[in-house]
Amino acid sequence: MSYLDELNPVQRQAVENTDGPVLVVAGPGSGKTRVLTYRIAHIMEKGVAPWEILSLTFTNKAAREMQERISKVVGDKARNVWSGTFHSIFARILRVEADKIGYSPNFTIYDTEDTKSVIGAIIKEMNLDKTVYNVNTIRSRISSAKSSLITPRLYAENEAMKMQDRQAKMPFISDIYLKYGERCKRAGAMDFDDLLYRLYELWQKNPEVLDKYRKRFRYLLVDEFQDTNTLQYGIIRKLVHFEGSPRNICVVGDDAQSIYAFRGATIQNILDFEKDFSPFGIKVFKLEENYRSTEHIVQAANEVIRFNKKQIQKKIWSSKGTGQKIKVIKTMTDAEEGKRVADTISEQRNRFHLRNTDIAVLYRTNAQSRVLEEYLRRYNIPYKIFGGLSFYQRKEVKDLIGYLRLAVNPKDEEALRRVINFPKRGIGDSTLDKISELAGQQNLTMWEVLLHIDAGTRTQKSIHEFVKIVQDSGQKAESLNAHEAAMYIAKQSKLIEEYNQDKTVEGLGRLENLNALLDGIKSFVEDDEFETASEQQNKSLASYLQNIALLTDQDDESKNGDYVTLMSVHSAKGLEFKSVFVVGLEEKLFPSFMSMDTPDGLDEERRLFYVAITRAEQYLTLTFSMSRYKFGQMQYNEMSRFIEEIPRDHLESTSALRSGFSADFEPTPSRTTTTAVPSKSGVSGAFKPRPASSNAAPRIDPALFKASPSDQIKVGNTVLHLKFGEGKVLNIDGGKDNRIATIFFEAADDGQEKRIMLKFAKLQIVE
Numbered sequence: 001m002s003y004l005d006e007l008n009p010v011q012r013q014a015v016e017n018t019d020g021p022v023l024v025v026a027g028p029g030s031g032k033t034r035v036l037t038y039r040i041a042h043i044m045e046k047g048v049a050p051w052e053i054l055s056l057t058f059t060n061k062a063a064r065e066m067q068e069r070i071s072k073v074v075g076d077k078a079r080n081v082w083s084g085t086f087h088s089i090f091a092r093i094l095r096v097e098a099d100k101i102g103y104s105p106n107f108t109i110y111d112t113e114d115t116k117s118v119i120g121a122i123i124k125e126m127n128l129d130k131t132v133y134n135v136n137t138i139r140s141r142i143s144s145a146k147s148s149l150i151t152p153r154l155y156a157e158n159e160a161m162k163m164q165d166r167q168a169k170m171p172f173i174s175d176i177y178l179k180y181g182e183r184c185k186r187a188g189a190m191d192f193d194d195l196l197y198r199l200y201e202l203w204q205k206n207p208e209v210l211d212k213y214r215k216r217f218r219y220l221l222v223d224e225f226q227d228t229n230t231l232q233y234g235i236i237r238k239l240v241h242f243e244g245s246p247r248n249i250c251v252v253g254d255d256a257q258s259i260y261a262f263r264g265a266t267i268q269n270i271l272d273f274e275k276d277f278s279p280f281g282i283k284v285f286k287l288e289e290n291y292r293s294t295e296h297i298v299q300a301a302n303e304v305i306r307f308n309k310k311q312i313q314k315k316i317w318s319s320k321g322t323g324q325k326i327k328v329i330k331t332m333t334d335a336e337e338g339k340r341v342a343d344t345i346s347e348q349r350n351r352f353h354l355r356n357t358d359i360a361v362l363y364r365t366n367a368q369s370r371v372l373e374e375y376l377r378r379y380n381i382p383y384k385i386f387g388g389l390s391f392y393q394r395k396e397v398k399d400l401i402g403y404l405r406l407a408v409n410p411k412d413e414e415a416l417r418r419v420i421n422f423p424k425r426g427i428g429d430s431t432l433d434k435i436s437e438l439a440g441q442q443n444l445t446m447w448e449v450l451l452h453i454d455a456g457t458r459t460q461k462s463i464h465e466f467v468k469i470v471q472d473s474g475q476k477a478e479s480l481n482a483h484e485a486a487m488y489i490a491k492q493s494k495l496i497e498e499y500n501q502d503k504t505v506e507g508l509g510r511l512e513n514l515n516a517l518l519d520g521i522k523s524f525v526e527d528d529e530f531e532t533a534s535e536q537q538n539k540s541l542a543s544y545l546q547n548i549a550l551l552t553d554q555d556d557e558s559k560n561g562d563y564v565t566l567m568s569v570h571s572a573k574g575l576e577f578k579s580v581f582v583v584g585l586e587e588k589l590f591p592s593f594m595s596m597d598t599p600d601g602l603d604e605e606r607r608l609f610y611v612a613i614t615r616a617e618q619y620l621t622l623t624f625s626m627s628r629y630k631f632g633q634m635q636y637n638e639m640s641r642f643i644e645e646i647p648r649d650h651l652e653s654t655s656a657l658r659s660g661f662s663a664d665f666e667p668t669p670s671r672t673t674t675t676a677v678p679s680k681s682g683v684s685g686a687f688k689p690r691p692a693s694s695n696a697a698p699r700i701d702p703a704l705f706k707a708s709p710s711d712q713i714k715v716g717n718t719v720l721h722l723k724f725g726e727g728k729v730l731n732i733d734g735g736k737d738n739r740i741a742t743i744f745f746e747a748a749d750d751g752q753e754k755r756i757m758l759k760f761a762k763l764q765i766v767e
């Protein structure tokens with residue numbers, strides 16, 4: 001059996017001990033997933049049928065990769081292994097057994113939006129105040145109740161939960177929960193949590209059904225076990241932990257990579273597993289060699305995770321050679337960060353002969369993808385976003401763009417349909433159908449029909465309000481610049497208010513996306529890179545929309561299958577890439593401001609960082625930006641403590657390090673932002689332009705920068721530009737309001753003269 005030779009001795013034992021419980025706790029890249037894969041192959045080689053094997057993973061991507069890896073060893077029959085995510089496998093079982101719990105086999109699966117709309121309807125029926133009873137909060141309460149196996153009845157009896165609800169001024173959540181369950185059942189629908197919860201219930205109530213599956217799945221395997229929640233573990237236990245069971249279960253995981261505490265996953269599961277199965281001769285294996293990454297990366301990861309006290313001690317080493325040091329890039333703005341990432345990707349492809357698919361860019365929050373996407377597109381680097389939508393495809397982004405489009409063109413029917421009843425104003429589908437019908441009959445646009453509706457009924461009043469919002473927005477779009485207009489519209493439409501109410505993790509992500517869009521519009525307005533006067537002048541909402549039409553266009557950049565992967569760190573679990581970029585390494589972003597206040601929160605962020613950097617095989621690049629727009633405000637950031645926690649020996653010595661770290665390179669004890677006071681010497685020092693040959697950005701601290709009035713700028717001046725550094729004004733032409741300066745920036749990328757419209761440019765005269 002030659003495939004066994006592709007394993008080290010400990011891995012081989014974990015594979016060959018197919019009978020009885022096995023636990024593998026080991027660090028990243030040590031071959032845990034490989035053990036699972038080979039174990040499945042090995043079980044099949046011993047004559048077990050593929051459908052007797054159940055293998056559970058967390059993401060579809062991981063499940064697919066596992067399937068591919070198994071096929072390499074055993075060929076086509078790999079397809080018949082029950083291998084997939086918890087949700088997909090359980091849905092499959094539930095379809096077969098649906099009638100036993102009063103469902104039809106064709107039950108619908110409700111996504112989050114469906115769930116929210118059902119909960120919203122219940123709140124309305126119960127005459128509860130929807131500003132107090134926030135749909136998202138309730139959804140997440142119900143979800144966590146289900147994940148902890150708390151039925152509506154138990155919920156109603158649970159004093160602790162009720163106390164929490166009373167404190168939140170929502171004493172009726174348990175009633176909503178009960179009604180929600182009934183409603184789903186009546187509708188023949190299950191939400192995502194139900195796929196786990198109902199399966200548990202099915203097995204609980206129907207021992208004969210459970211028995212069938214116990215007999216069927218003779219072998220069970222679970223990857224990324226550290227991230228299972230109570231319910232998932234409950235289901236697993238039911239399947240294998242019983243009298244007379246051979247308990248052929250193998251789980252693999254790494255407590256240091258547990259990153260879903262907020263969803264109820266606890267590393268306690270790993271400890272419990274060992275305890276629960278120890279009476280049945282559990283075998284525990286530890287793997288210590290990292291086959292994925294070179295030494296600098298592995299050692300840096302080891303050092304960082306040592307800051308977490310509550311870890312199972314593990315030694316990890318690499319025999320892949322020293323490898324490259326970790327590169328750190330510091331930039332002044334997030335836009336520049338995007339640009340440097342794109343630059344470095346191009347450079348790495350050439351220098352190290354990488355394909356796009358060898359490269360991944362990982363971020364902490366999805367909202368960060370906007371700037372990255374923009375620069376990858378500008379550089380013609382194909383990319384694909386995993387575990388989420390591309391920025392402009394996200395619902396909240398489309399909502400705001402819908403309003404912006406209406407402001408510029410109220411006849412835009414698609415936009416109108418999208419937002420006329422969002423946020424909800426009681427203009428339902430039937431009203432909309434009527435409007436559309438009228439429009440058809442009279443050969444008008446829907447907008448024109450709206451304009452002629454009297455204000456009588458409640459719905460008609462709502463329509464009037466909506467028309468007013470669009471009209472006001474239209475006026476602002478003409479009189480203000482794109483950013484001012486968009487800010488007005490975001491507020492006036494009540495979109496911000498709507499998204500602001502949702503205090504869940506997902507809700508915050510949506511608000512961040514909205515703000516990222518607004519910030520993007522702001523940088524569009526402030527961008528003075530344009531060279532011609534007409535482009536410079538036109539900073540209107542209409543021109544902004546035209547500009548992004550190209551970005552929102554869904555042309556598939558990843559056509560030929562060679563694309564850079566963009567994803568959140570959470571989605572990157574279990575994956576590996578030759579080159580990995582981890583971006584936005586700033587205090588309050590990564591670690592996230594939401595988790596920084598508690599030691600446990602911070603530990604989880606550190607585990608997340610640990611997951612991020614251990615995805616890299618050969619090249620690891622960490623980037624951070626000194627400033628970043630946040631909620632329309634320029635924020636000044638400090639480098640993330642996680643970079644400081646990496647011993648300097650593992651970092652490439654670059655200018656980023658010299659200026660990013662405190663002088664003696666001691667971790668800085670205080671993390672309050674210090675804003676430098678401009679002083680004569682400080683200015684000239686900080687403003688030193690970068691050498692033309694290097695790719696480094698001009699090191700200008702935005703906090704020190706002060707734009708001079710444009711009419712004072714004269715030929716011969718030396719001026720500073722935030723992006724291009726120091727430059728000499730060679731010529732000025734154009735009339736009063738349209739003066740265009742020709743400036744030579746020594747440090748700019750191309751070393752070419754640039755033509756810049758003075759009215760919009762931000763330049764500081766140095767001499």
Ligand SMILES: Nc1ncnc2c1ncn2[C@@H]1O[C@H](COP(=O)(O)OP(=O)(O)OP(=O)(O)O)[C@@H](O)[C@H]1O
Nearest residue numbers: 006007008027028029030031032033034291292574
């Ligand atoms: N004995 C081995 N010989 C050669 N390559 C190996 C060996 N074991 C693992 N590898 C390779 O090392 C890489 C990491 O393995 P794998 O993905 O299984 O690690 P893991 O422990 O699951 O990591 P993570 O914790 O990040 O999920 C893979 O490319 C795998 O094929």
Ligand SMILES: [Mg+2]
Nearest residue numbers: 032033034574
């Ligand atoms: Mg793995």
